[in-house]
Amino acid sequence: MIVGLFTRFERAIDDGIGRRKLGYAVLGLVIVFFLWFPNDTSQSNYAKTVFISGFFYAIMSSSWALLAGIAGQFSFGHMAFMGIGAYVAGLIARDGLMFASLGIAITPDSISSVGAIVIGTVAAGLVGLVIGWLLLRLRAAYLALFTIAFSELFRIAMLTEYDYTGGSNGLSLRPLLQVADVDTARQIEYYLMFGLLIACLLVMYRVVHSPIGIFLRAMREDEDAASALGVNVVRYKILVFVFTSMIVGLAGAIFYSDVGSERIIPEQLEVLQMSLIIAYAVIGGMESLIGAAAGAFISRYLLEAMREVVITLPFGLTMADGSDAFVWETGAWRFALFGLVMVFTLRYMRNGLLYPIINWFSGRDLIMKETVAKRKPDGDDLALAEDRDE
Amino acid sequence: MSEINLELNRIAKRFGGNQAVDHVSFSVTKPQLIGMIGPNGAGKTTLTNLMSGMLKPSSGTIYLNGRRIDGRAPYDVTRAGLGRTFQITRALNRMTVMENMLVPGLAHDPGARQADLEARARQILSLLTIDHLTNEFSRALSGGQRKLLELGRLLMLDPSVIILDEPFAGVHPRLQETIYNYIHRVHEDGKAIILISHNMGAVFELSQRLIVLNFGALIADGDPQQVKNDPAVIDAYLGHDEDD
Numbered sequence: 075m076i077v078g079l080f081t082r083f084e085r086a087i088d089d090g091i092g093r094r095k096l097g098y099a100v101l102g103l104v105i106v107f108f109l110w111f112p113n114d115t116s117q118s119n120y121a122k123t124v125f126i127s128g129f130f131y132a133i134m135s136s137s138w139a140l141l142a143g144i145a146g147q148f149s150f151g152h153m154a155f156m157g158i159g160a161y162v163a164g165l166i167a168r169d170g171l172m173f174a175s176l177g178i179a180i181t182p183d184s185i186s187s188v189g190a191i192v193i194g195t196v197a198a199g200l201v202g203l204v205i206g207w208l209l210l211r212l213r214a215a216y217l218a219l220f221t222i223a224f225s226e227l228f229r230i231a232m233l234t235e236y237d238y239t240g241g242s243n244g245l246s247l248r249p250l251l252q253v254a255d256v257d258t259a260r261q262i263e264y265y266l267m268f269g270l271l272i273a274c275l276l277v278m279y280r281v282v283h284s285p286i287g288i289f290l291r292a293m294r295e296d297e298d299a300a301s302a303l304g305v306n307v308v309r310y311k312i313l314v315f316v317f318t319s320m321i322v323g324l325a326g327a328i329f330y331s332d333v334g335s336e337r338i339i340p341e342q343l344e345v346l347q348m349s350l351i352i353a354y355a356v357i358g359g360m361e362s363l364i365g366a367a368a369g370a371f372i373s374r375y376l377l378e379a380m381r382e383v384v385i386t387l388p389f390g391l392t393m394a395d396g397s398d399a400f401v402w403e404t405g406a407w408r409f410a411l412f413g414l415v416m417v418f419t420l421r422y423m424r425n426g427l428l429y430p431i432i433n434w435f436s437g438r439d440l441i442m443k444e445t446v447a448k449r450k451p452d453g454d455d456l457a458l459a460e461d462r463d464e
Numbered sequence: 465m466s467e468i469n470l471e472l473n474r475i476a477k478r479f480g481g482n483q484a485v486d487h488v489s490f491s492v493t494k495p496q497l498i499g500m501i502g503p504n505g506a507g508k509t510t511l512t513n514l515m516s517g518m519l520k521p522s523s524g525t526i527y528l529n530g531r532r533i534d535g536r537a538p539y540d541v542t543r544a545g546l547g548r549t550f551q552i553t554r555a556l557n558r559m560t561v562m563e564n565m566l567v568p569g570l571a572h573d574p575g576a577r578q579a580d581l582e583a584r585a586r587q588i589l590s591l592l593t594i595d596h597l598t599n600e601f602s603r604a605l606s607g608g609q610r611k612l613l614e615l616g617r618l619l620m621l622d623p624s625v626i627i628l629d630e631p632f633a634g635v636h637p638r639l640q641e642t643i644y645n646y647i648h649r650v651h652e653d654g655k656a657i658i659l660i661s662h663n664m665g666a667v668f669e670l671s672q673r674l675i676v677l678n679f680g681a682l683i684a685d686g687d688p689q690q691v692k693n694d695p696a697v698i699d700a701y702l703g704h705d706e707d708d
Contacts, residue, residue: 285566285574285578288559288563288566288570289567289570289571291556291558291559291563292556292559292567294558295556295557295558295559296556298518298554299550299554299555299556300556300567301517301538301539301542302516302518302538302539302542302547302550303539303542303567303568303617303621304539304542304567304568304571304572304621305539305567305571306537306539306540306571307539308537361558
């Protein structure tokens with residue numbers, strides 16, 4: 075029986091479809107693990123909190139991967155859009171909203187937490203629409219600089235308007251859940267954030283694997299060529315900005331509604347935080363939603379786990395204080411190590427550390443073998459190879 | 465056979481003090497094979513960019529099948545029925561050959577089933593002898609194969625007018641033959657082709673009509689043999705004697 079299973083496995087890895095099925099099976103197991111995790115009674119609420127934070131950053135990085143890695147819009151404005159979602163949701167729930175000329179009046183009593191989150195999400199999308207339109211003619215470094223300026227502008231506005239936003243103390247959003255028991259609350263928050271991550275990934279996956287996804291990638295490769303092939307670049311550029319802005323606006327509004335954190339602070343909107351989102355996506359693989367999400371989750375987890383590194387000394391050696399372990403409080407060094415991983419990734423594995431795994435499961439290397447096998451044996455391709463210009 | 469009526473009326477483009485295209489007028493009303501030649505800097509590529517929407521003209525109008533297309537976005541011009549290739553090939557590198565073909569297919573016919581478009585793409589790739597590269601990333605293709613891919617993408621758009629900008633440049637002779645066959649085939653399908661090339665042999669062999677540009681102005685337009693003997697054309701290409 076074991077031999078039979080082994081043979082089937084061997085066949086599966088020789089076949090692209092088999093590998094993809096295997097990939098889905100592994101993905102299924104990962105999902106089962108995450109569903110089971112909060113039910114493990116040995117796990118503390120702190121561990122669940124780390125996971126919740128990991129899910130949030132996975133949404134941030136994967137949606138940035140869609141915007142920058144797949145659509146080619148290298149934006150630094152992602153955290154600002156997240157902040158817009160959170161701040162608008164918080165301010166609406168606290169102060170309400172009045173459009174006298176339109177006869178619209180939303181009072182704090184009349185709006186629920188969910189309603190505030192929806193308005194925060196829509197607000198992030200609307201700002202994304204404006205920014206997307208302003209960015210139409212900007213590419214590469216100019217686009218990045220513009221979005222950095224926009225992010226800083228927003229952060230400073232939130233920091234300065236102390237009376238409304240709480241300044242550096244931050245803004246508390248109305249809690250989304252009203253559960254008295256801390257353990258139960260943490261469990262529900264865990265599933266809420268995990269569910270949101272899965273939902274966002276599914277929606278983004280659908281987009282990437284639709285004609286829109288093909289147009290976005292064409293736009294990333296060469297805007298002029300894409301346009302000459304009939305792609306309305308303006309429309310898709312704005313669309314991807316609005317779409318990803320809404321995703322992160324929603325994630326921010328939910329996460330800071332006391333699900334992952336009890337308040338949004340301007341410090342969260344700093345360029346450094348945005349750089350971390352980018353770094354997570356680059357390490358995981360910025361052209362892959364799953365890669366970027368996994369990169370973010372694993373990085374967050376490791377950064378948390380590396381706060382204190384304990385190394386047990388061998389051969390009966392002891393420290394000066396008599397302990398048999400060396401304890402290293404890593405402090406900011408863990409970020410330095412993280413930077414080192416990023417440098418390695420950019421230099422040697424530009425598609426991300428997870429790319430070889432994703433590549434293997436997708437059967438991409440088999441396609442390359444297939445192409446070589448299909449080449450005509452009469453030397454035609456040898457002639458073509460001479461023609462190669464790079 | 466689709467309608468063909470491309471009309472350029474006194475199209476001009478100025479870059480600072482440089483008159484790149486100088487009030488050029490011509491029309492294409494039938495599925496002709498038209499060669500467009502001229503020395504370097506004559507304005508051929510600028511004129512192509514003006515026709516395809518990559519540049520906005522300083523003055524003048526362009527109509528395609530009754531619709532004004534000057535100043536319109538390139539995607540709009542493409543959808544109106546004018547397709548083009550680029551002098552320096554612009555394959556979508558990190559996309560497979562099939563995905564490169566699907567981009568124009570889906571843009572041209574959003575309601576089509578992807579399976580149908582893929583079947584059509586395979587037929588075209590087979591015609592261009594690069595069907596064995598269907599699932600390969602286009603960055604892995606040779607320069608000549610990329611030229612073929614660009615030509616293939618055009619067929620997915622099914623345009624009525626096609627502008628081929630230097631299709632033979634830097635291409636292996638064996639692939640040039642494939643491009644020759646492509647041009648004949650597309651022409652037989654009832655499309656107008658404007659062929660821009662420095663390969664005079666190919667231009668004279670293929671063209672039914674020849675347009676010559678010099679310093680941005682149109683200096684000749686007519687039968688290739690007549691144009692060949694036109695003193696203005698000879699002057700533009702060979703220069704004139706100082707004593708004349």
